[in-house]
Amino acid sequence: MPPKFEIFFDRIEITSAGTLPEGLSVAEFFDGVSIPRNRELMRVYRDLELVEQLGSGVLRIFTPPQVERLLAVFTKEHKRQELQHLLGLSDRKNFTKNYLNPAIEAGFVALSNPNSPTSSEQRYTLTALGKRIINQ
Structure with a gap:
């Protein structure tokens, strides 16, 4: 056809x-x-x-709008609290479930310490793929 x-x-x-x-x-x-x-x-x-x-x-x-919003606020390496603040979100569970985890699983965001994902010192950064998404 x-x-x-x-x-x-x-x-x-x-x-x-x-x-x-x-x-x-x-x-x-x-x-x-x-x-x-x-x-x-x-x-x-x-x-x-x-x-x-x-x-x-x-x-x-295939990139959910929440993930696009998250990627758009990255300027450097960030702590979770910084990212939530930049997005104006107060609920940690909502942020982690709907924004951060999908971005990590898609390969758009990387952890500074992947062996300790829940560390209070954990920081997040855009991957090359994440940068590609926000530059489109």
Whole structure:
């Protein structure tokens, strides 16, 4: 089945029921690797600024808004309390469950001391992948 193009007043949606491009694994797809099927069409979209960056969409789709908010406040290595304060959150359990742990599990945030995750001296920093997410 060929791709379906839908043009709306505020967006263009392209739906493809196809498989992944040859040579692209599922893991690479979810890591944001992109192999355009139609390089000329991709060039036109990029020239018209209709795409931000090749391969950026998958990571953004699967990144919860709470994690995006957390990543956006990083400026250096931070303690948990600092991050909560920067986000205006007071409930430690909510912050840990919905913000910090998902960011760590996704590989966006690293612990300064991974052998003692609950240490009062624990600090958190953005990984290269976390920096990639906030720079998109």
